[in-house]
Amino acid sequence: MSEELENSVREMLKAETWTRAGITNFTKNNIEELEKVLDECRNQNCEYAIKDICDEQLAHTKDSIVALYLSGMIAMRTGSVDTSSLYALFDIFEKNHKESLVEYLCNSILEDDPQNKLALRKLADYYKASNDDRIWELYEKIVKLDFEEAEMARILAERYDSQGNREAAINYYKKALLRFVAAKNIGSAKAIWSILVSYIPEELDFFMLVQRKIAKTISEDKSAILMQELYAYYKETAKWDTAISILKLILEIDSKDSWARKEITECFRGKYADHSHLEDYIKSSNLNQSFRNVFEAINDFEKHIAFDAKNYVYHRTWGVGIISKVEGDILTINFGKKTGVHTMSLKMAVSALQPLAKDHIKVYKKTVKHEELVKKVKSDIPWTLKTIIKSYNNNCDEKHIKAELVPSILKDAVKDKDGKTKGSSEWTSWHAKAQKILAEAPFCVNPNDANFYTVRDRELSKSERLANEFKANKEFFPRIDIMARYLEAIEDPSDDQFSEMFSYFANYLKAFTSVNEQTVASYLVVQEIVKRISALENPAKFTFAELYSEIENPREMYTKLKDTKNTHLKKMFLANIKMLPDWDSQYTFLFPTVLDKNLIAEIISAGKKEKAVRLVQDIFNDYRSNRNAVNYFISKCKTEEWFVEAKISEEKQLVTLVNIISVCNREKNNHVNTVENTKTIKEATSLLFGNKLNEDKNPMLEYMLSNSTDVITRMYTMVSDLSELELQYKAALRNGILKKYPNFKFQEAEIKQEAPKGLLVTTKMLDVKRSLAEDIEKVQLPKVAAEIGEAKEKGDLKENAEYIAAKEAQHRLNVQLSKLKEELSRAVVFDPTTATTSLVSFGTKVTLHNNLENNEVVYTILGPWESNVDEGIISYLSPLGNNLLDMKNGEQRAFTINDHKYDYTVKSIEAAEV
Incomplete structure (x- = not known):
């Protein structure tokens, strides 16, 4: 069928009369006929073949209307970057005054591709020539799609301005300004700068952004000239701090700028008009004298001007003080009751004191009643955050916020020697609320460091906040998260802020020597953005298949792609792999790393169940x-x-889990992948024995009890050989087996109680010993130390009975405490659920027949801490307890301890109450 169509097109080209010479008779009807041919090409999937035929024709007859139309439209529909045929076709129509055909062709293209820049621009030219108001809608579309289009943005701004829509006008003026700067068109940029200074002079952040771009791309000197215009507004409105910061910027570009030096002197006069020594300090710092380095002069002036009567200062030893008097070069400073009044020279003050604003957090802590300040900090978190951040020159991290509040105002949780938290934490709850507040206006991260916060006088838009966060965060994957949040929050991404983010990831794809996780992640991110914003071009000149072929280890690559709640790189990675010809093999290979049965579901749905079965x-x-x-x-x-x-049998599953625990334990003992192996062991143990030691939910026990005693023996022996397995799991199996088979015979080696790797103790006695150690360390020893101190004051130590007694008591307590700490370090708490009544062991109560005296005795086997002979409690570590260990019901045993003979037969064994 396609062959017939191809021949038809060849005949059409051969018979064509619509060359440049015959264009007069070409109409919309002819285009409609050609559109039918395009539809047939698409239906028969032979677009590339038809394009080749047309391109061959154009090689001989470059003015062929049919060939230009078919080739150009097929190129556009198939996403080809070469649309030169359409440009040539538009050129022919325009030169032959076929404007109606231009409009028709543009609309035809836009039906298929609403964001086609070529069609939009040609249609805009047509509407402009015919004074059609529809041009404004097209201009807005083009400005939104083309981040380099500056002139149309300016025209739109002027139109909205003339209509009184100031907000829309400012929006387009901003776009135009940034784009003219990017194009290095300083003349047009300067004109728009002046308009925006008159409209939004308070948006200092925006002007500083533009200044940096002009300084970087055009000229630092030209950026300084533009800043003079902005400075005029801040000087006229007496916003001295901002005016001074602008002048400092200008002087950084040209330190010999006499105008800026003169102006900064005038600004200081305005800011410190009430200062008693203003003119003296201007003169002594040589601020208005060109022979001295301007920044040295400014620094000298600012240090001296800060020390005036009623100003606060901070000294590292004396704390916060207030300057009560200034006489010549001598300052009198009151540091409060504890430290008193100090005098020092101005020269000394400059090096030893830090000037503090009246709203500095240290000043509040010094001058406000503690109870009132605590109440204010707890009830007004935004005020507290603003105060502390501004106290640190409007650049403060959470570490310093905490340092100002804890423990002077807020209490933090206290941890005991075992690392356990004692008591509540005012800081923790306050900090949780503060973090939410810091994420909103007027707070913002510092664009140079994501760990620091600043306070903005002007509320930043969502896009500005996220753009600042992107610049501040230097980590690759967190930047992807910020980009995702930006695209989610901003319906119409700002071209400048958005394009900078997009360019960051696009640059990873323009040239690379090896494929790493950043290259792959950038490809996925850019791919997703281009899908959403079709006007953007993907900078990657390679396919995912080509990229994937360069990945040395796809499993490792998958693990290195870091997801957040806003990003799904792993999912995108797998989706791209699904497009590969051998995707099923790749999914099979990746499964042990991905661990998602959806991969297997995809393989099965593709009719390849045998691959899934073989994978298992x-x-x-x-x-x-x-x-x-x-x-x-x-x-x-x-x-x-x-x-x-x-067909993986139940027994094979259980045996495999046991083998996995064994392999992981060996690697752990050799310090190989300790964290990962610990996690794997925990999961496998849970699958074998259940999450809790419950006989009704113990898969291994269930399987053993549902089979013969031979199977029980084999499986139990295998578990028993796991030397690193906690005793409680083995005990649970033993108790479960004995419950069903009371006379089951375990091999002696299997049932002999394994020696604990510490000192077995009960929970109750552990608490008692800990309390005793704490009492000795924190109460008794300090008390004795005080007694020693008092005794020393009484003179001759050799004849001082009180001193000698106190020293002896101190020695005894230290020895006792040392022993206690050593035992506590070895203490292993006994789990009552692991007790077994199949043999005498820790936690059992045994009734014995004394074969020598023909009577019965009852002993409870516990540890040395619990030992109490009068109550029949003996330690498992004592000679008697050790000889009784591992005896079974009915067993007789004779032994000698310190020449004393014993001969016992076990009458019964039961769990002790612990």
């Missing part, structure tokens, strides 16, 4: 390399049809 079998056969995959299969997939078809 391969993973269990090579469990050493696929430990987490085994855990995942058993916990999430046991009932899935494809897993059942793999």
